[in-house]
Amino acid sequence: MIKFLDLQQINLQHHTEIEAKLLQVFQSGWYLMGQELASFEANLSHYIGVKHTIGVANGLDALRLILRAYIELGVMNPGDEILVPSNTYIASILAISDNGLIPVLIEPDIDTYNINLTHIEEKISAKTKGILIVHLYGRVIFSQKLKDLSEKYNLKIIEDNAQAIGAEWNGIKTGNLGHAAGFSFYPGKNLGAIGDAGAVTTNDDTLAATIRALANYGSNQKYLNIYKGLNSRLDEMQAAVLNVKLKYLDHENTLRRKIAKRYISEIKSPEIVVPEYPEHEKEHVWHLFVIRTSDRNALQSYLTDNKIQTLIHYPVAPHKQQAYKEWNELSYPLSEKIHAEVLSLPISPVMDDEQINMIIRTINTF
Amino acid sequence: MIKFLDLQQINLQHHTEIEAKLLQVFQSGWYLMGQELASFEANLSHYIGVKHTIGVANGLDALRLILRAYIELGVMNPGDEILVPSNTYIASILAISDNGLIPVLIEPDIDTYNINLTHIEEKISAKTKGILIVHLYGRVIFSQKLKDLSEKYNLKIIEDNAQAIGAEWNGIKTGNLGHAAGFSFYPGKNLGAIGDAGAVTTNDDTLAATIRALANYGSNQKYLNIYKGLNSRLDEMQAAVLNVKLKYLDHENTLRRKIAKRYISEIKSPEIVVPEYPEHEKEHVWHLFVIRTSDRNALQSYLTDNKIQTLIHYPVAPHKQQAYKEWNELSYPLSEKIHAEVLSLPISPVMDDEQINMIIRTINTF
Numbered sequence: 001m002i003k004f005l006d007l008q009q010i011n012l013q014h015h016t017e018i019e020a021k022l023l024q025v026f027q028s029g030w031y032l033m034g035q036e037l038a039s040f041e042a043n044l045s046h047y048i049g050v051k052h053t054i055g056v057a058n059g060l061d062a063l064r065l066i067l068r069a070y071i072e073l074g075v076m077n078p079g080d081e082i083l084v085p086s087n088t089y090i091a092s093i094l095a096i097s098d099n100g101l102i103p104v105l106i107e108p109d110i111d112t113y114n115i116n117l118t119h120i121e122e123k124i125s126a127k128t129k130g131i132l133i134v135h136l137y138g139r140v141i142f143s144q145k146l147k148d149l150s151e152k153y154n155l156k157i158i159e160d161n162a163q164a165i166g167a168e169w170n171g172i173k174t175g176n177l178g179h180a181a182g183f184s185f186y187p188g189k190n191l192g193a194i195g196d197a198g199a200v201t202t203n204d205d206t207l208a209a210t211i212r213a214l215a216n217y218g219s220n221q222k223y224l225n226i227y228k229g230l231n232s233r234l235d236e237m238q239a240a241v242l243n244v245k246l247k248y249l250d251h252e253n254t255l256r257r258k259i260a261k262r263y264i265s266e267i268k269s270p271e272i273v274v275p276e277y278p279e280h281e282k283e284h285v286w287h288l289f290v291i292r293t294s295d296r297n298a299l300q301s302y303l304t305d306n307k308i309q310t311l312i313h314y315p316v317a318p319h320k321q322q323a324y325k326e327w328n329e330l331s332y333p334l335s336e337k338i339h340a341e342v343l344s345l346p347i348s349p350v351m352d353d354e355q356i357n358m359i360i361r362t363i364n365t366f
Numbered sequence: 367m368i369k370f371l372d373l374q375q376i377n378l379q380h381h382t383e384i385e386a387k388l389l390q391v392f393q394s395g396w397y398l399m400g401q402e403l404a405s406f407e408a409n410l411s412h413y414i415g416v417k418h419t420i421g422v423a424n425g426l427d428a429l430r431l432i433l434r435a436y437i438e439l440g441v442m443n444p445g446d447e448i449l450v451p452s453n454t455y456i457a458s459i460l461a462i463s464d465n466g467l468i469p470v471l472i473e474p475d476i477d478t479y480n481i482n483l484t485h486i487e488e489k490i491s492a493k494t495k496g497i498l499i500v501h502l503y504g505r506v507i508f509s510q511k512l513k514d515l516s517e518k519y520n521l522k523i524i525e526d527n528a529q530a531i532g533a534e535w536n537g538i539k540t541g542n543l544g545h546a547a548g549f550s551f552y553p554g555k556n557l558g559a560i561g562d563a564g565a566v567t568t569n570d571d572t573l574a575a576t577i578r579a580l581a582n583y584g585s586n587q588k589y590l591n592i593y594k595g596l597n598s599r600l601d602e603m604q605a606a607v608l609n610v611k612l613k614y615l616d617h618e619n620t621l622r623r624k625i626a627k628r629y630i631s632e633i634k635s636p637e638i639v640v641p642e643y644p645e646h647e648k649e650h651v652w653h654l655f656v657i658r659t660s661d662r663n664a665l666q667s668y669l670t671d672n673k674i675q676t677l678i679h680y681p682v683a684p685h686k687q688q689a690y691k692e693w694n695e696l697s698y699p700l701s702e703k704i705h706a707e708v709l710s711l712p713i714s715p716v717m718d719d720e721q722i723n724m725i726i727r728t729i730n731t732f
């Protein structure tokens with residue numbers, strides 16, 4: 001059986017280092033807002049090339065806190081609109097509506113699965129205050145034109161970088177392309193913790209300070225609360241694990257690229273659309289390797305029967321979820337098509353050639 | 367130097383068991399919503415005597431999620447009022463305003479520091495939908511009259527049980543006195559994790575299911591989102607630690623009671639008000655041992671000079687915080703007095719007689 005993602009093996013690669021850290025943090029008696037967090041925040045800032053990293057509890061909170069801070073600072077107000085891809089993990093959209101902001105869904109580009117930047121300008125209204133771009137599946141979505149539009153209309157660009165840590169556009173890392181970015185270190189991510197974890201990156205001093213307080217009961221000094229805040233912190237334990245794993249991220253992303261390259265060149269079925277390998281390979285970190293076929297469910301069953309575990313990212317489009325019943329009657333045909341046809345193949349730094357061969361061979365005989 | 371709380375020593379008491387669990391969870395490759403969480407939820411339900419426990423990310427989230435679920439279920443609506451003590455950790459109040467509900471502050475009883483139940487009825491309006499009671503410092507606040515009032519006016523009783531795990535009223539544990547309760551397992555709590563952690567307990571099946579989904583992106587089944595949810599989960603790692611420590615909680619609370627008893631009978635300074643030892647001793651788990659004196663700041667400095675670390679719970683009343691500037695001009699004189707006069711002495715299961723002697727002796731020569 002080839003697992004979709006063998007997290008156990010991924011983490012055991014570094015078990016000596018991680019186990020030592022877990023014991024060290026436990027034995028230290030200090031579990032929150034200590035050295036490991038400070039060190040991880042510095043390391044991630046350095047890696048991404050930004051001024052500020054704020055460790056938070058998870059990826060959804062990272063995005064919620066960015067928007068909440070913009071509201072606290074008067075940059076946005078409840079009722080304002082935020083552009084967001086219709087084709088994304090629902091958390092990107094939840095972060096917007098949680099803040100009383102209005103998500104304006106934009107259809108993807110069927111080739112990259114990312115938001116179609118050519119549709120953006122027509123959706124900008126007087127109420128539009130930002131655009132939340134999602135580097136879906138690990139592929140960067142960005143362009144000079146987007147930057148220009150954001151300046152022209154005074155829009156904040158918020159990156160949902162849950163899936164693309166380590167990717168680059170024009171030598172700049174995702175997480176440093178817009179005004180602020182949210183990261184998820186959910187265990188299954190390219191940089192995964194051993195529990196929920198997340199972070200915000202930004203070069204904006206005021207925003208950083210606001211988020212830091214908002215995530216700590218609204219407090220910037222013990223027992224003094226300047227905002228009506230939340231509790232969303234990154235534990236020392238998780239920060240310590242992330243500190244170890246961050247060192248191996250680039251190497252692990254390179255291993256993912258190798259597998260992606262093989263899948264793309266060797267999967268031959270005419271029924272199956274494989275993703276494009278980007279001209280600039282750093283624009284993709286292959287968090288997920290997503291193929292598309294009209295016979296998706298049959299292909300998934302066939303692979304399961306052949307002991308290859310796959311997942312669907314995602315089976316139901318956000319606008320079709322009961323959570324957004326106000327949108328259920330709307331039509332986003334490209335998103336719907338994608339949600340009906342995609343299938344994610346196993347991809348990870350611990351897969352061996354034999355497993356990859358076996359997956360390619362099995363798919364090619366579907 | 368006597369630490370306010372020697373968390374390192376507290377946790378190292380159980381280091382063999384906890385370290386084995388940390389390694390086991392790490393090595394298992396499964397970090398969220400697995401066996402440790404299920405087992406902790408079952409263990410806590412059994413301990414408290416309730417039907418449901420839902421592990422969440424922290425204590426503030428526990429309270430937020432209870433109220434959010436009541437709103438989702440139509441039991442409450444934004445704009446409704448929730449009664450809450452004016453004298454509490456600000457998180458109790460943040461949970462209310464975060465949901466668009468209106469906190470109605472009620473003054474404490476100067477002897478117990480808990481909400482004064484005799485003031486409740488006069489504050490109930492047509493908009494009042496609940497009362498959030500806080501078992502502050504570890505002391506139960508409850509009465510048959512409160513229960514009767516809640517029935518008469520159809521109010522939900524929400525317990526903030528962050529500070530009183532293990533306490534009992536009439537043989538019933540806190541967390542099982544009202545309709546739902548929020549727990550914090552912040553490291554410094556009587557049952558502390560090694561990072562942020564929390565839980566909700568309730569006997570209400572519908573509420574439990576709603577909270578469980580709301581805390582998991584609004585999803586009760588993978589990739590299906592029925593609510594606009596949050597991400598607030600209790601990691602396997604934290605659940606594993608809590609599973610170990612829960613076994614020792616009653617014993618540790620007994621040790622706290624012993625220290626409290628000594629402080630109460632041996633601190634003799636006429637300037638210092640010590641708390642009352644409750645007639646039914648199970649009504650207090652002594653999360654904090656809080657004394658009161660008009661010369662609080664001098665006493666704290668004196669103790670610091672004598673190498674005894676103390677804390678103030680809390681120095682600034684919630685209605686005086688910048689976060690609640692709309693209340694800054696209001697007057698809650700008892701709360702203000704308490705905030706100006708209280709001082710928390712070291713109390714914990716790892717203090718030895720010599721330390722306790724030394725603290726008592728030092729205070730008595732102030």
Ligand SMILES: Cc1ncc(COP(=O)(O)O)c(/C=N/[C@@H]2[C@@H](O)[C@@H](OP(=O)(O)OP(=O)(O)OC[C@H]3O[C@@H](n4cc(C)c(=O)[nH]c4=O)C[C@@H]3O)O[C@H](C)[C@H]2O)c1O
Nearest residue numbers: 004007058059060089091162184186188395396397398597
């Ligand atoms: C664009 C975007 N924005 C915001 C977010 C929100 O970030 P978050 O709040 O941090 O979740 C996401 C999250 N995104 C992910 C989302 O993509 C989805 O990811 P998924 O691949 O379906 O995740 P999964 O199936 O639970 O795990 C992947 C594999 O890993 C295995 N596994 C998993 C766990 C937890 C384990 O312990 N051990 C394992 O072996 C099981 C699976 O085979 O669901 C998650 C809950 C979200 O965090 C996102 O994609």
Ligand SMILES: Cc1ncc(COP(=O)(O)O)c(/C=N/[C@@H]2[C@@H](O)[C@@H](OP(=O)(O)OP(=O)(O)OC[C@H]3O[C@@H](n4cc(C)c(=O)[nH]c4=O)C[C@@H]3O)O[C@H](C)[C@H]2O)c1O
Nearest residue numbers: 029030031032231370373424425426455457528550552554
């Ligand atoms: C009524 C009520 N409702 C809701 C809540 C919200 O729950 P929460 O969201 O889980 O925080 C609280 C939280 N309550 C507490 C609140 O009482 C306050 O507690 P505190 O005693 O001031 O806490 P502290 O000084 O940080 O820690 C106590 C001692 O422990 C030491 N320590 C601490 C840490 C973290 C460590 O790793 N190692 C240590 O050695 C330092 C201190 O000497 O502040 C915390 C952040 C809240 O979680 C509450 O009281």
